[in-house]
Amino acid sequence: MITTVMNLDTLSGAPPRTDAGLRPTADTQAGTAANPPGILLEARGLRKSFGGVRAVRGISLAIPADGVFALIGPNGAGKSTMMNLLSGAYQPNEGEILFNGRNLVGTPAYARARLGIARTFQSIRLFKQLSVAENVMAGFYVHRDVPWWQYVFPGRRARQNTADCRRETLELLQLVGLDALAARRAGTLAYGQQRMLEIARAMATQPRLLLLDEPAAGLNSTEVQFLLELIGKLRRRGVTVVVVEHNMDLVMTVADHVFVMDHGEYLFQGKPHEVQTDEGVIAAYLGGQRKEAAA
Numbered sequence: 001m002i003t004t005v006m007n008l009d010t011l012s013g014a015p016p017r018t019d020a021g022l023r024p025t026a027d028t029q030a031g032t033a034a035n036p037p038g039i040l041l042e043a044r045g046l047r048k049s050f051g052g053v054r055a056v057r058g059i060s061l062a063i064p065a066d067g068v069f070a071l072i073g074p075n076g077a078g079k080s081t082m083m084n085l086l087s088g089a090y091q092p093n094e095g096e097i098l099f100n101g102r103n104l105v106g107t108p109a110y111a112r113a114r115l116g117i118a119r120t121f122q123s124i125r126l127f128k129q130l131s132v133a134e135n136v137m138a139g140f141y142v143h144r145d146v147p148w149w150q151y152v153f154p155g156r157r158a159r160q161n162t163a164d165c166r167r168e169t170l171e172l173l174q175l176v177g178l179d180a181l182a183a184r185r186a187g188t189l190a191y192g193q194q195r196m197l198e199i200a201r202a203m204a205t206q207p208r209l210l211l212l213d214e215p216a217a218g219l220n221s222t223e224v225q226f227l228l229e230l231i232g233k234l235r236r237r238g239v240t241v242v243v244v245e246h247n248m249d250l251v252m253t254v255a256d257h258v259f260v261m262d263h264g265e266y267l268f269q270g271k272p273h274e275v276q277t278d279e280g281v282i283a284a285y286l287g288g289q290r291k292e293a294a295a
């Protein structure tokens with residue numbers, strides 16, 4: 001169990017958090033770092049290089065507190081790097097990230113997860129030897145306030161915690177359509193099911209902000225439709241969703257706001273219909289042939 005908890009911390013784990021639990025930074029107290037009203041996360045001037053590759057070149061964006069924010073762009077545009085910067089997998093070379101009025105730069109991924117930022121990965125990362133239910137339960141265990149010794153010598157709190165986790169795990173598996181497969185080993189699931197399990201595990205951390213990196217990749221049309229409905233359900237639960245996607249039908253259907261990157265730089269942002277008709281976007285992406293995966 002200890003191994004599981006530590007691994008999940010690295011992946012996306014998180015506690016149940018409340019906005020009241022977020023401590024403002026000194027900057028915030030001075031009034032210089034507060035997010036504008038209605039903005040959950042704001043990035044200012046983010047830069048990230050890998051050796052000579054300038055993956056993100058001065059990106060600033062503001063993610064509204066409600067709804068679905070899509071991040072699109074051609075292969076190699078820097079979308080996954082942005083997700084890694086927002087989730088804390090990478091630290092930026094320059095720039096600030098303000099989340100609920102707190103500057104996250106320097107805050108590691110596990111601590112951001114505890115503040116309410118969860119994610120899934122472009123390349124699926126599950127505990128493949130664990131069951132479907134255990135993958136989700138691992139998310140809950142990360143933030144339960146039960147002394148470790150109660151798991152060794154089961155006490156009332158640990159027993160209650162386990163019962164709560166089982167109940168909530170089942171509820172999340174129902175949400176993603178995997179409840180009938182709870183006992184299956186995660187590694188034996190079909191590809192689309194594994195993507196759904198990643199979302200359930202991220203949701204187990206009770207996020208305020210959920211980052212989905214190409215959740216529709218490899219899904220068939222029925223699964224994409226299910227994903228669309230699932231994202232709708234997540235937003236109705238009050239989760240703000242950032243989705244990186246190449247599936248434009250999905251983006252145009254589900255997104256409230258679309259942000260376009262190209263070559264690590266800002267290209268355009270607006271409502272889906274505005275993005276669809278922008279000549280710069282069409283030239284860079286929508287009208288062009290998708291290049292082979294660069295990352």
Ligand SMILES: Nc1ncnc2c1ncn2[C@@H]1O[C@H](COP(=O)(O)OP(=O)(O)OP(=O)(O)O)[C@@H](O)[C@H]1O
Binds near residue numbers: 055079
């Ligand atoms: N860890 C890394 N080390 C070195 N280069 C990297 C690393 N991560 C990303 N890059 C490079 O940074 C650039 C942006 O990559 P990134 O994965 O962010 O693009 P992307 O928009 O997510 O592309 P895709 O649509 O293919 O997933 C690419 O040139 C990529 O090769």
Ligand SMILES: [Mg+2]
Binds near residue numbers: 080
């Ligand atoms: Mg990517």
